[in-house]
Amino acid sequence: MLRQLRPALVLLTALTVITGLAYPLAMTGLAGAIFPARAAGSLIERNGTIVGSSLIGQNFSGAGYFHGRPSATTAPDPADASKTVPAPYNAANSSGSNLGPTSAALAERVKGDLDVLKAENGSAPVPVDLVTTSGSGLDPDISPEAADFQVPRIAKDRKIAEDTLRDLVASHREGRTLGLLGEPRVNVLALNLALDDLAKR
Amino acid sequence: MTVNGWIQIALYCAVVLALVKPLGSYMTRVFTGERTVLSPVLGPVERGLYRVSGIDSRQEQHWLAYTGAVILFHVLGFAVLYAILRLQAVLPLNPADQAAVAPDLAFNTSASFITNTNWQSYGGETTLSYLTQMLGLTHQNFLSAATGIAVAVALIRGFARASTGTIGSFWVDVTRATLYVLLPICIPYTLFLVWQGMPQTLSAYADATTLEGAKQTIALGPVASQVAIKMLGTNGGGFFNVNAAHPFENPTALSNFIQMVSIFVIGAALTNVFGRMVGDERQGWAILGAMGILFLAGVAVTYWAEANGSAVLNSFGLTGGNMEGKETRFGIAASALFAVITTAASCGAVNAMHDSFTALGGLIPLLNMQLGEIIIGGVGAGLYGMLIFVIVAIFVAGLMVGRTPEYLGKKIEAKEVKMAMLGILCLPLMMLGFTALATVLPAGLAGPANAGPHGFTEILYAYTSAAANNGSAFGGLTANTLFYNSTLAIGMLVGRFFVKIPVLAIAGSLAAKKTVPASAGTFPTHGGLFVGLLVGVILIIGGLTFFPSLALGPVVEHLAGAAGQTFSTGG
Numbered sequence: 001m002l003r004q005l006r007p008a009l010v011l012l013t014a015l016t017v018i019t020g021l022a023y024p025l026a027m028t029g030l031a032g033a034i035f036p037a038r039a040a041g042s043l044i045e046r047n048g049t050i051v052g053s054s055l056i057g058q059n060f061s062g063a064g065y066f067h068g069r070p071s072a073t074t075a076p077d078p079a080d081a082s083k084t085v086p087a088p089y090n091a092a093n094s095s096g097s098n099l100g101p102t103s104a105a106l107a108e109r110v111k112g113d114l115d116v117l118k119a120e121n122g123s124a125p126v127p128v129d130l131v132t133t134s135g136s137g138l139d140p141d142i143s144p145e146a147a148d149f150q151v152p153r154i155a156k157d158r159k160i161a162e163d164t165l166r167d168l169v170a171s172h173r174e175g176r177t178l179g180l181l182g183e184p185r186v187n188v189l190a191l192n193l194a195l196d197d198l199a200k201r
Numbered sequence: 202m203t204v205n206g207w208i209q210i211a212l213y214c215a216v217v218l219a220l221v222k223p224l225g226s227y228m229t230r231v232f233t234g235e236r237t238v239l240s241p242v243l244g245p246v247e248r249g250l251y252r253v254s255g256i257d258s259r260q261e262q263h264w265l266a267y268t269g270a271v272i273l274f275h276v277l278g279f280a281v282l283y284a285i286l287r288l289q290a291v292l293p294l295n296p297a298d299q300a301a302v303a304p305d306l307a308f309n310t311s312a313s314f315i316t317n318t319n320w321q322s323y324g325g326e327t328t329l330s331y332l333t334q335m336l337g338l339t340h341q342n343f344l345s346a347a348t349g350i351a352v353a354v355a356l357i358r359g360f361a362r363a364s365t366g367t368i369g370s371f372w373v374d375v376t377r378a379t380l381y382v383l384l385p386i387c388i389p390y391t392l393f394l395v396w397q398g399m400p401q402t403l404s405a406y407a408d409a410t411t412l413e414g415a416k417q418t419i420a421l422g423p424v425a426s427q428v429a430i431k432m433l434g435t436n437g438g439g440f441f442n443v444n445a446a447h448p449f450e451n452p453t454a455l456s457n458f459i460q461m462v463s464i465f466v467i468g469a470a471l472t473n474v475f476g477r478m479v480g481d482e483r484q485g486w487a488i489l490g491a492m493g494i495l496f497l498a499g500v501a502v503t504y505w506a507e508a509n510g511s512a513v514l515n516s517f518g519l520t521g522g523n524m525e526g527k528e529t530r531f532g533i534a535a536s537a538l539f540a541v542i543t544t545a546a547s548c549g550a551v552n553a554m555h556d557s558f559t560a561l562g563g564l565i566p567l568l569n570m571q572l573g574e575i576i577i578g579g580v581g582a583g584l585y586g587m588l589i590f591v592i593v594a595i596f597v598a599g600l601m602v603g604r605t606p607e608y609l610g611k612k613i614e615a616k617e618v619k620m621a622m623l624g625i626l627c628l629p630l631m632m633l634g635f636t637a638l639a640t641v642l643p644a645g646l647a648g649p650a651n652a653g654p655h656g657f658t659e660i661l662y663a664y665t666s667a668a669a670n671n672g673s674a675f676g677g678l679t680a681n682t683l684f685y686n687s688t689l690a691i692g693m694l695v696g697r698f699f700v701k702i703p704v705l706a707i708a709g710s711l712a713a714k715k716t717v718p719a720s721a722g723t724f725p726t727h728g729g730l731f732v733g734l735l736v737g738v739i740l741i742i743g744g745l746t747f748f749p750s751l752a753l754g755p756v757v758e759h760l761a762g763a764a765g766q767t768f769s770t771g772g
Contacts, residue, residue: 010254020340031401096554098677100655101511104769128521135446182454183532
C-alpha cells in the first residue's frame with residue numbers, strides 16, 4: 001500500500017489540475033471567444049438593461065402578456081429564513097413541484113387553475129401545459145396551442161385584433177428540431193417582446 | 202403515444218448502435234496499450250505523468266494490489282473533495298458568496314461524487330461556488346468514471362488471459378481512460394453544448410429586470426464543461442438543482458438528444474471492447490442484446506404510462522399525457538426516454554421530475570436501478586455488473602445440465618459464484634434495509650413530501666438510487682438532513698465498493714485459471730438461447746427480490762389513482 005502512495009498522490013494531484021482547472025478554464029476561454037453571447041447566458045438587452053435570458057422563462061401575470069407555464073420555484077421567506085415562499089420563475093433556485101400522480105395538493109391546484117382558464121376562454125379545451133408546472137420551474141416555452149388559447153384575453157386587454165395575435169404566435173412557432181426531435185413550442189419572452197414592439201408601432 | 206415519439210426512440214437506438222464498433226475498436230487499442238490516432242499528442246503527456254508519479258507503465262498488478270490502488274485513489278479523492286466543500290467560502294471563484302458546506306452535506310456529497318453516484322442533496326446554484334463545481338465536482342466526474350472503466354477493463358482481462366497473476370495496472374488504466382477516452386470527447390462536446398446555448402462563464406449571476414418590472418436573478422457558471430463529463434461519464438450530478446431539466450443545462454431538443462447518446466455510448470461500446478479482448482466480438486453483441494431487450498421493454502412501459510397520463514388529472518378532462526414536471530421543448534417521448542436511459546445507465550441526470558411521473562412510469566426507472574443498472578449501465582460499472590449476472594446465469598445453466606459451468610473457456614467455480622452473489626446481494630441489503638429503517642424512524646418519516654404510497658416510493662427510490670450509484674431522485678424527499686445524508690452516503694459507499702472489490706477478486710481468480718478448449722458439451726454464449734437465459738435470470742433475481750417493495754409503492758399507487766383516490770399530507 002505504501003509503495004502506491006506516491007503514484008496515488010501525484011497522479012491525483014496532476015489529474016485534478018488537468019480535469020478540474022485546465023479543462024474548464026480552457027473551455028471557458030474558448031467558448032467565450034467562439035460563442036460570446038451564448039457562453040454568457042443568452043442575455044437579452046433592451047435600452048441598456050438586461051430584460052432576461054432567451055432561455056429562461058420569467059413570470060408574466062398581467063392580462064396583456066402571454067403567460068408561461070405555472071412554476072413551482074420558491075425563495076427563502078423574508079420573515080423566516082428556514083421557510084420558503086412561492087416565487088415563480090426564480091432563476092436562482094430552479095425546482096419542480098415534485099407532486100406525485102395521486103397528490104391531493106396537485107389535484108386541487110390543477111382544478112383551481114382549470115377553473116380560472118375556463119372562465120377566461122370557454123371556447124377551446126385547456127392545453128395541459130398551462131396547468132402543469134415544468135420540471136425546472138423556468139420553462140421558457142409553451143405549446144403553440146397554449147399561446148393560441150390566450151389570444152382572446154390579450155386581444156381584449158390590448159385592443160388588438162385576434163387574427164393579428166394569432167399571426168404573431170404563428171411567426172414565433174418553433175417546430176421540432178430536424179423535423180423530428182422534441183416538441184413544437186413558442187418562446188414566451190420572445191413572443192411578449194414582439195407584442196410590446198407591436199404596440200409601439 | 203405518437204409515431205413521432207417512436208421515431209425519436211428508434212433514431213436514438215440507431216445512433217448509439219452505430220457508435221458501438223468504432224468507439225469499441227478505439228477503446229480496445231487504448232486499453233491494450235496500442236498506438237492510437239491521439240498518441241502523438243497525448244503520448245508525451247502520458248509519459249510525463251508516469252515519470253512524475255514514479256509509475257512504471259509496464260509493471261502490472263496482482264488483483265489485490267490493483268484493489269488497493271483503487272481504494273487508495275478513492276480515499277484521497279474523498280479527502281480532497283471534502284476539504285474543498287468545507288473551505289469553499291475562503292477559496293477564490295465564489296462570486297455568489299456561498300458559505301462553507303455543512304459537514305453532513307459535505308460527507309454525503311463527497312461520497313456521492315467519488316462513487317459516481319452524484320446524488321444531489323445540495324442544490325447547485327444555491328450551495329456551491331464555481332471553484333467547487335470545477336475543481337471539486339468536475340474533476341471527480343472524470344476520475345470516478347475513469348475508475349469504473351478501469352475496473353471493467355481489469356475484469357475483461359481476467360476473462361481474456363490465462364494462467365497469469367496480474368490484471369493490468371490501475372494507474373495506467375485510469376490515466377489512459379481520462380486522457381485518451383474522456384477528455385478528447387469532452388472538448389468538442391463542451392463547445393457543441395455552448396453552441397446550443399449552454400453558459401460557460403465565470404461571471405457572477407446576472408440581474409435582469411423582467412418585462413413586468415420585477416427583478417430576476419439568473420444563475421450562471423461554467424456549466425457546459427461540467428455537463429459534458431457529467432453525461433459522458435454517467436455521473437449525472439447537476440450544475441443546477443433541477444439538473445438537465447434546467448434550460449441552461451439542456452437548452453434544446455438537440456442538446457437533449459446528444460446528451461442521451463453520450464450517456465450510453467461508452468457503456469455500450471465497452472461490450473464491444475469485451476468481445477474484442479476475449480477474441481470473439483459475438484460475445485459482446487450477445488451481452489448488448491440482453492441489455493437492449495430489457496431497455497426497450499422499459500422504454501415502452503414508461504412511454505405508454507406517461508403518454509396516457511395520470512388518471513386523477515385526466516378525470517378533469519385534460520388530455521395530452523402527464524406534463525407535470527416536464528419541459529415543453531422535450532415533451533412526453535423525450536422525457537420518458539431520458540428517464541429510462543438515465544436509470545438504465547447509472548447516470549442519474551434527469552430532464553423531467555421523476556417524482557411527478559405516473560406510478561407505472563416511475564416504476565421502470567426504479568426497477569432499472571434495482572436490477573443493478575446492468576442495462577448498458579454506468580461507464581464500466583454496467584459491464585462488470587452485467588458480467589456478474591452472466592456468471593450466475595452460466596452457473597444456473599451448469600446446474601440444469603449437471604456440468605461444471607464454463608464461460609469463454611474459463612471454469613466458473615465456487616469462488617466466482619460466491620463473489621458474484623456477494624456483489625448482487627449487497628444492493629438489496631442497502632436498498633431495502635435502509636428503506637425499512639427510514640419508514641419506522643421519525644427522522645426517516647420526516648422526509649417524504651407526498652403522502653400515501655407515493656411517499657413510500659420517495660424513500661425507496663432514494664436508497665435504491667444511492668446503493669445503485671445512480672443519483673437521480675424523487676426530488677420531493679427532503680434529503681438534506683443528518684439522517685438521510687449519512688444513511689444515503691453509507692448506501693452509496695457500500696453499493697460501490699462491495700461490488701467493485703468482488704469483481705476485482707473474480708478478475709484475479711479468472712486470470713490465474715487455464716483456458717479449457719471448447720468441446721461439443723460447451724454451452725454457446727453468443728446466441729439467442731444464452732441471451733434469453735441471461736434476461737430470465739436477471740428478471741427472476743430482480744423480481745423475487747424487489748417485487749414486494751414495488752407492490753407497496755408504485756403498484757398500490759397506480760391502483761389507487763385509477764380508482765380516483767388522492768392522498769393529502771398533514772391533517
